[in-house]
Amino acid sequence: MPKYHAPRRGSLGFVRKRASRIYPRVSTWPQINEVVPLGFPAYKVGMVSVQEIYEKPGSFFYMIYGAGMKRMVAATVLEAPPIRVMGVRIYKLTSYGYKTLGEVWTHEITDFERKYLGRKVTLPKEETLTEEVVNERKEKFMELAKEGEVDRVRLIIRTRPELTGIGKKKPEVMEIQVGGPAVEALEYAFRKLGKEIEVTEVLRPGQLVDIIGVTKGKGFQGVVKRFGVKILPPKTKKEKRAVGSLGPWTPGRVAWTVPRYGQLGFFKRTEYNKEILAIITDDNIEKLNPKGGWWHYGIIRNPAVIIRGSAFGPPKRLIFLRYAIRAPNEMRSPKILGIYYSREQLPVEL
Numbered sequence: 001m002p003k004y005h006a007p008r009r010g011s012l013g014f015v016r017k018r019a020s021r022i023y024p025r026v027s028t029w030p031q032i033n034e035v036v037p038l039g040f041p042a043y044k045v046g047m048v049s050v051q052e053i054y055e056k057p058g059s060f061f062y063m064i065y066g067a068g069m070k071r072m073v074a075a076t077v078l079e080a081p082p083i084r085v086m087g088v089r090i091y092k093l094t095s096y097g098y099k100t101l102g103e104v105w106t107h108e109i110t111d112f113e114r115k116y117l118g119r120k121v122t123l124p125k126e127e128t129l130t131e132e133v134v135n136e137r138k139e140k141f142m143e144l145a146k147e148g149e150v151d152r153v154r155l156i157i158r159t160r161p162e163l164t165g166i167g168k169k170k171p172e173v174m175e176i177q178v179g180g181p182a183v184e185a186l187e188y189a190f191r192k193l194g195k196e197i198e199v200t201e202v203l204r205p206g207q208l209v210d211i212i213g214v215t216k217g218k219g220f221q222g223v224v225k226r227f228g229v230k231i232l233p234p235k236t237k238k239e240k241r242a243v244g245s246l247g248p249w250t251p252g253r254v255a256w257t258v259p260r261y262g263q264l265g266f267f268k269r270t271e272y273n274k275e276i277l278a279i280i281t282d283d284n285i286e287k288l289n290p291k292g293g294w295w296h297y298g299i300i301r302n303p304a305v306i307i308r309g310s311a312f313g314p315p316k317r318l319i320f321l322r323y324a325i326r327a328p329n330e331m332r333s334p335k336i337l338g339i340y341y342s343r344e345q346l347p348v349e350l
Helices: 060-065 111-117 131-146 182-192 223-227
Strands: 039-054 069-079 083-094 097-105 152-158 173-177 208-214 219-221 262-264 268-280 304-308 318-323 336-341 344-346
Touching: 039 173, 039 304, 069 336, 083 131, 083 182, 097 131, 097 152, 131 182, 152 182, 223 262, 268 336
Parallel strands: none
Antiparallel strands: 039 069, 039 318, 039 336, 069 304, 083 097, 083 152, 152 173, 208 268, 208 318, 219 262, 268 304, 336 344
């Protein structure tokens, strides 16, 4: 007799639910002593092939080919324009979780920001948002931090899609936590209030990050595509692309574990420990653009981050790069020799 083997189809560990919005909300942050924003948003551009010198002692590839071996790996390019700090929000840990103690906004809010940010968040009124009021709230928050009443400090930032070539001007608004002790984190946040932060201030090559975003949406799909259920034999009555059984007679309902049709894609997902291979800045930005631009994206005009492997979502979608929450202790410096796009080597100086 053959061995009976019928594993369930589809994982129960991932909710197949439509995301509430097109860009992610980060709910978990790592605990880091360094005073720095713990992430940075970027827009997906496309994929490239990267030639590197592989040096990882102990790995199978290293044992077979030795040190200094060249190899090609897949990588994803993300455009990361600067972000603007619009406000600072502080939190206190209570028995019911983290509660907001207060927030302070910059007094330099432009008409453009009031038009588009006012639709997403409640902005303070212009007549009440003076420089004196902002300074008073800063002093009040610093006193709370020195008394030990502040447990978390987060920046309220907005993205700058108008600096890119994707044809989008409405900015995204999100919170980014600042690492380090509360007093030092609050001092850093107040220094950056109303100013811009570049990606090079937050991320560096060789660093591991978690990517958080919304996957490509595929609409309403059946169980074969949604869960990987086997197609029934040809002489099956009625349906073939369906589950063989919905469950027992009793209990008189369908269990939540049974594969069913519904939404596929446009899910919020997180991938851990993506390595940053390079950060392209300055004059190299123009050299990163192939002839005719990037497919379905256009021209890169801002600093770009190249991460190892693939990233979910279509081009132009926002992906958040968070400091790795499960990072290993050791890090290695990638040695990049060349970047190739559609069999064409890009003249980027690495």
